[in-house]
Amino acid sequence: MSHTIITICAIPLDLMAPMICWRRELHAKEMILKFFDNFESKDKMVEHKGKVSALGTKCSHYGAPLEKGTLCNGRVRCPWHGACFNVETGDIEDFPGLDSIPSYEVHINDGEVRIKGSRALLTANKRTRNMVKRDPENNTTFVVVGGGGCGASAVETLRSEGFTGRLLMITNENYIPYDRPKLSKVMDFSAEKLALRSEKFYKEFDIEILLGTSLDGINTEKKELYLSTGEKESYDKVLIATGGSPRKLGCSGEELQGVFYVRSPEDSNAINNAATEKNVVVVGTSFIGMETAGFLADKATSVTVIGMTNAPFERSLGSAIGARIQSFFEEKGVKFINNAAVSEILGNDGNVSEVKINNGDVLQADVVVVGVGVLPCTNFLKGTNVGITQRGFVPVNEYMETNIPDVYCGGDIASFPLFLQENNLVNIGHWQVHLGENYSLLANVLEELCVNSISAVAWSAMFKKSLNTNGFGTFDDVIISGDLENLSFIAYYCSGSRVVAVASLMKDPAAANYAEMLLQERWLTKDQVLEDPITPKYSMSLKLSC
Template identity: 45%
Template sequence: MNHNVDFLVGGSTSSEGEGAQKQRGEIKCLPKEEVSVDGIVCKVDDMKDGEMKVYDVGDGRVLLIRDKGNFHAIGAKCTHYGAPLVNGALCNGRVRCPWHGACFDIKTGDIEDFPGLDSLPRFDVEIVEGSVKIHGTEALSSNRRVKQMECGSPEDDRTFLLVGGGYASVACAETLRQEGYKGKIIIMTNEPFLPYDRPKLSKACNATANDILLRKPEFYSVYDIEILVNKKAVSVDTMLRSVSFEDGTISTYDKLMIATGGNARTLDKLEGHDLENITPLRQLHEAHLVAERGKGKRVVVIGTSFIGLEVASYLIGKATSVTLVGLMPEPLQPILGTKVGGMVRKLFEDKGAKFVFGSSPARFLGSGKKITEVELENGTKLPADLCVIGIGVQPATEFLKEGSIALSQNGYIMVDKSMKTSRDDVYAAGDLTEFPLFMAGDAKVNIQHWQMAGQQGRIAALNMLGKDTEIRSVPFFWTVFFGKSLRYTGYGVGHDDIIIQGDLEGMKFIAYYTKGDYVVAVASLNFDPIVAQAAEMFNAGKTITKAEVSG
C-alpha cells in the first residue's frame, strides 16, 4: 500500500509543528451553503403533542416537532448516516436516531450524543392565524450544520495534546473548539491517515481512506486542529508533562487526553503464525488485504463475534468459501444469547457460510511462505488461502505500563465520570477506559462502542476546560449482515433471561435481556424504533420490568 502522507494536515512532521502550521486564527469559518426557508407548512391542529412530521420545504425536508405545546423545526435526517429522524424516539426535549442512537436537541438541533459529528439545521417557528410557519436561513440541502467553533489564537499559549487518532480524539478536539478554547490542539495518530470511520472497515473492506474520513483535511486546517501521522507513543512523563514517541520526538502538554484505543488480539504463539495471508482486522491496510486476497479464495475466519461475522458477510459471494471458527455453540452467544445467535448462524448458512464450533486453532500450515490450512485443536484441518483473526482487542496501553497512570488488571485506564485518570490534567477516552456506568450502578466497565468513544471524548474536553461534567450515556451499538441491521442498547452483562417478542425465524423481533425483575438491554431486528425508545427510557432512569415484556 502506498503510505504517502497525502492526508497530513497541520503541515508538520515534527513533534511540535513549529513554523509549519498556518497562522492560527487566520480563517474564522468554513463556507456555508445556505437556503432561505419561509413558508406555512400545516395547521396547528394538524399535529398532536408529542408528534413528529416531515414537511418538504424548498430543496430539503424539515422535521416539525410538537412537544409540550411548542413547535420546533430541525433537519429531518440524522447527520451520521442519514436515517429519517421522524422514525426515531422523542423524549425529554431531544430526538434519538432510530438506526444508531445519535441524539439531537429539538430546540437547537445540536448533537448531544453520538455517533456522528455534525448538528442539524434549526429553523424558527411562528404561529400565524392558526397556521405553523417556518422561517430562517440554514444549510437545508445538506441537512447538517457544523456547530459554531473557535479557531486558534497566538494569544493562548496552552497546548492540549490528544494521543490517538480515532473518533474520541476528533470529538474531543471539536468540542474544545466549540466551547471557546483557542490554544493549540494536536492529535497524534500512529496511522498514516487522518481519523476515519473505523466501524466501516469490517463492513466495507475495500473502502479507501478518503471514502471514510471523519473530516476532510481542510476542516482541520480551518479550525487549527493539527494532526501528526505515524506518531506512536512509547511513554508518558506526567511530572514533566510530556509524551515520547517512537521516532524520538517529545511533545509537551498542558492537558493530555489518551485515546489510543485497542490492539487486535493475535495468535502469535501458534506455529505458522508468521505465514503470509494471516491477518487481524483493525487498521485500513488490513481491511484492504482482506478485500484483495479474499476474492476467489478459501477464507477461514477465527472468531464468531461482530468483527468475524461482519468480515464474513463482506466476503460471502466474493470468496470461494468462508468458514467461521468459534468456541461457543452459537455466534454472538455471550452477548445476544443462544436463540438470537442461532438465527444469525442460519442467516449465514443460508448464504453459504460454514461454521465450526467448540474448537480453536492449534497451528497454521503453509506451502512456502503462504498459508494453506488451519489446523484446529480437535484435529480438523480447514483449507485456507486467507485467515482473518477476529478475536477481539486488548487496550493499547503498553506504553503506560511503567508509568504512574493507574491501570486495571486487564490494562485499561481507570477513569472517573469526568474521564479523569489518576494523574492531574490527564484524561482518557474510548476503548481503553474503564469508567463508572450510571445504568450499572456506577460499576467500572469497559464499553468498546463507537458511540461511547465519541461521548467520552466530548466529556473529556468539557472537563479539560474546567466545565465539570459527568458522563451519562447509554451504550448503543449496531451491526449489519447482508443488509440487515441488528441494534442493541443497554448493558446486558450478567443477564439471566431473554424474552423474545415477534418472529425470530422471520427476522423481525425484539429481544429483552433481563436481570432479576428488570430489563437491562434490548436488541431488535426490523423493529425500529424500539431500541431507540428503550435507550431513551434507560437514559431517563426509567425502569422496564420483566413482567411488562413477558405478556
C-alpha cells in the same frame, strides 16, 4: 412516539417560505405529512411542550429518518443507532456521528406557520457544529493521543465548546480520523472514503495532527510526552485514547502471508483483494468475524467461520439468537465450525495453505481472518504513576480523569463508571461510547460540572440487515418478543429483575427508546416486559419521562 413532520419546498436565499401549515394542525407526539408540488427538500416541524421547531429530517450519522425515532425531553433520537439531537437547535447531544442537523427559524402569524432559511441550509442533511479557532494569546496546550472515535470526537468537542488553546492530535495511524466501524462492514472502502473529515477541516479550526506517531512514554510531573519519533511534546492537559491492538491466536503459523487482522483500512482492503475466489477461514464469531464473513460470502469461493462457543454471538446475544443468525448465514453459503479453536496454521512457500483445528480436522485456506478481540495499547504506561489494571486498562472517574490531575483516558483503554452496572468500572469497546465520553471529559477541562450518562449502542450489518443493541452487562435470561425465525424481534437481556440490554432487528426504534431511558438513569424491569399486554406476548414497556 411519533412526531409532526412537514415536507416543504426549498426557497430562495433568506426568504420566508410559503405557509407550511396551520398552528392548530401541530399537536405534540402526532405525525402530520403535507406534500407540496416541486419539492427539493424535506424538513420536520416538531411541537414539543408547546414550542414549535423546524429541523432536518435525516440523522447526520447514516441518514436514518428521524420521524421514526424517539422524541423526549427536547431531544429527537435516531431510530437506528441512537444519535440524539436538540429539537430547538439541532445540535448533536448523543452519538454516534459528529455532525448536528439543520434547524430553521419558525414564524407563526395569525395561526400560519412559516420557516425562514437559505436554500443551502434547507437542502442540507447535516451541519458542522459551531467551533472556535485558536487564540494566539491562549497558551494552554491540550494534546489528544489517538485518532479513533474518542480522539476524533474530543478535538471537535473541545473546539465546539470554546477551547481556544493549542490543540494537538497524535496518532499512530497514517490517516486522519476515519469511520472505523465500517472496516468490517464495507471492506472495499479506501481510507479517503472512510474519512470523517477533510484535512481542510482540521486546518480551518486549528487542529494540529501528527500522523504515524506513537506515544512511547509520559512524565506527568514535567507534563511531557515522549514520541516514537524521538521528539517530545509538552502539555497542560492530555487525553490518552490509544485504542487496542488485535489479539493474536498464539499458534504457530500466524506469521504466514494470508493471515489478516482487521484494524486499519489497509487491512480491510488487503482482505477484500486477497479473498476474491479464494477459500477463506474466519476465526471468531463476534462482530468483526461475522461482519467479515458476511461481506466476503459472495466474493470468496468458500467462507468457513470457526468459533469457540455453541453459536455465533452466544456470549453477547444469547444462544437462541446466535443459532438463528448462524442459520441465516448458512442460507447465504457460510459454513460454521463451533466449539472449536485453531491449533495451527499451515503454509506452503510462506503462504497460508491450511488451518488445523483442535479436533484434528484440517481446512483448506488461502486467507485467514482473525477477529478474536483486542488488547489495550497501554504498555507505555507501565512504570509510570498513571494507574493501570492487571489487564492493562486505565481506571477513570466520571469525568474520564485518571488518578493523575490533567491526565484523561478514553476509548478502548479506559475503564469507567457505568450507571447500568451500579457505577462500577467497566470497559466497553463500542464506537458510540467512545464518541460520547468527551462530554464527561469537558466537565473538568472547561470547568463545567456536568456528567454525560453514557449508553452503550452497537450495531452490526449482516447481508443488508441491521442488528441494533443497547446496554451492557452479563445476563441470566433472554426474553424475545416478535418473530425470531423471520428475524424481526426485540430481545431483552435480564440480570435478576432488571433489563440490562436490548437487541432488535427490524424493530426500530427499540434500541433508541432504551437509550433514552438510560439517559434518564431509569431502569426497565423484567416484570414490565413480562406484564406487557401487547401481542406478541413480550413487548417494549418503556415508561419514559418526557
